[in-house]
Amino acid sequence: GAGVSQSPRYKVAKRGQDVALRCDPISGHVSLFWYQQALGQGPEFLTYFQNEAQLDKSGLPSDRFFAERPEGSVSTLKIQRTQQEDSAVYLCASSSTNGGHYNEQFFGPGTRLTVL
Amino acid sequence: RKEVEQDPGPFNVPEGATVAFNCTYSNSASQSFFWYRQDCRKEPKLLMSVYSSGNEDGRFTAQLNRASQYISLLIRDSKLSDSATYLCVVNQAGTALIFGKGTTLSVSS
Numbered sequence: 082g083a084g085v086s087q088s089p090r091y092k093v094a095k096r097g098q099d100v101a102l103r104c105d106p107i108s109g110h111v112s113l114f115w116y117q118q119a120l121g122q123g124p125e126f127l128t129y130f131q132n133e134a135q136l137d138k139s140g141l142p143s144d145r146f147f148a149e150r151p152e153g154s155v156s157t158l159k160i161q162r163t164q165q166e167d168s169a170v171y172l173c174a175s176s177s178t179n180g181g182h183y184n185e186q187f188f189g190p191g192t193r194l195t196v197l
Numbered sequence: 198r199k200e201v202e203q204d205p206g207p208f209n210v211p212e213g214a215t216v217a218f219n220c221t222y223s224n225s226a227s228q229s230f231f232w233y234r235q236d237c238r239k240e241p242k243l244l245m246s247v248y249s250s251g252n253e254d255g256r257f258t259a260q261l262n263r264a265s266q267y268i269s270l271l272i273r274d275s276k277l278s279d280s281a282t283y284l285c286v287v288n289q290a291g292t293a294l295i296f297g298k299g300t301t302l303s304v305s306s
Contacts, residue, residue, distance in 0.1 A: 116294075126295070140293070
């Protein structure tokens, strides 16, 4: 079946520009996660949704980062006034977990953001 | 101090070699433990979960020592296709995954 998809796969933005990154999770998956992976680093948690509720946004690096999942399916990560340090791969993952215990998180291919 | 620490490598080994990766984690409340594999410019994929009793999947053996907060991965009879970055991962209460920086393995013929 279809896995997690993300778009665009590549995005080049000028510093100060706003960007929106989209994630389509596996159908029926309750939980959705966003991670940021800088070059040479492991992914770092940004935010977590259970259905449409954003239960944890402790990893968002600044108030320029905003995520939503209004209908409990597709999610969008928005970065306002992009800075060069925002350059990274943004990974989305989904799982069927309903909290409490771990279910495997399946990752999308990521969006590679380059801020010039 | 990072919550999950691993030697970044790179580990350069010939085909057929046995190689071991180690990882330590700082949060004793961590409940679940994994090794993920990430190929160059690809997304991470679950390689195997790690249990205190130790577990094996073909050429791969993973071990967890909760007392020492230490996780290991052993790869026997390395193949060219094993070349990748191996990420040590911990999880608390079924939410965010905490990744190490990754250990790069390069297997050559």
